[in-house]
Amino acid sequence: MSLEQSPEILLGVANVSLRIRQIDILQGVDLQVRAGEVVTLIGPNGAGKTTLVRTALGLQQPTTGVIYRREGLRIGYLPQRFHVDPVLPMPVRRFLRLGGGAPADLTATLAEVGAADLLDAALQELSGGELQRVLLARTLLRVPELLVLDEPAQGVDMHGQVELFSLLDRVRRQRGCAVLMISHDLHLVMAATGRVVCLNRHVCCTGSPAAVTRNPAFIELFGEEAARTLAVYAHDQEHKH
């Protein structure tokens, strides 16, 4: 299978497999992200979600398969773990400038993500939620066409998670950028996502949240109970249209 080279497609992998020390991490995975689209990767622990994203981003070489990234694509990446050693003094202001983006108004961009008062804080003093906002602001300064988020809500409390996802949704609509997101928080993700890809080393099923929650492969992976609960969230979303 080859990748359809449509200008719509920002990022894609075709028939990608990765084998490390006799263990299959990914098996024949296809994934495409088109302009303006929100794609969410879900799947159990060890399903290869982070590895798939790293492979698509060119950080990990696949054993076989094709990777496609549109020429000159500007990607904003929020990694799963972001830790700056306290020995490196790094105020938010300096960190934002480090991206090499346009010399935009830092304060305005911080305000856009609800972190206007953090301009002079040290990066290491930030809470999980504040850090995610600052990281998001930094990617926005680079005017991304695609945001790649690896479990953005990790280390953020429940209330903060809801806020963070609504912020992400708002920013994405305003900026019109595509989103590729890994998330464990199915119920939070379902409402805001356009397409769900359920991964368990291979792609189990893919489609709209409503379709995926009815898919037998999904039900088998996450259990009847979870599928029924999540179907409600997905259903709600359909009614908004």
Next chain:
Amino acid sequence: MDDFLLRALIGGLLVALVAAPFGVFVVWRRLAYFGDTLAHSALLGVALSFLFDMNLTFGVISICLLVAVLLFLLQRRPMLATDTLLGILAHASLALGLVALSLLESVRVDLMAYLFGDILAINNADLIWIAVIGVGGLLVLGWLWNDLLRITVHEDMARIEGVRVDAVKLAFVCLLALLVAVMMKVVGLVLVTALFIIPAAAARRLAHTPETMAAVAAGIGCLAVIGGLSSSSRWDTPAGPSIVLVAALLFVLLYGLPLRRR
């Protein structure tokens, strides 16, 4: 002031100024062990220079560069933890250097001068080496500065944003190798790493941005050189170790002081 003392002072200050911006990266990127490995391998360079009758600085630079590239390549395909790898390389090359030097029957080498430095014996040619490599190194580091910071903050993020991570990292370790080769003259290969990391670590206490940390480290390094040389000329203490000792005292002083929290 005596000529030799003046040369020592100029050489020491130059080294302190150049070492500071590199030292902060050594601290940030946890490369202290790496600096040690480069320094220890320098003795092998000394031995080879005598063996092949080469310019000493040139010989040391060649070996340090070789070790830097070797380490860079080994780290890309990790078989052992980096600190283990560094320990093996550092001590194997140091041992090889010592053995090679002992085999050179025709020349008597003042081992102590290489191990602990001989800043008071710096001549004009040494000063020119230090100045040329120092200024050249600083210019290249200035050019790489932002990219290096981005890699230090988050390597994957830097890579995705288009920073040429491998090239920048390789360039940095090669610069470090060059610098170790000229700094060895001042504090000796045993203490080179100290001149990188102690002023930088002390500077952390006073700095709120990466750039101020480098500047403060340079100041602390200069104070250490002046203090060390004064002590050496007044009490006849060995110059290289005295410089490192003053730096360590400044470190203790800065961390002992109660600082207002921001």
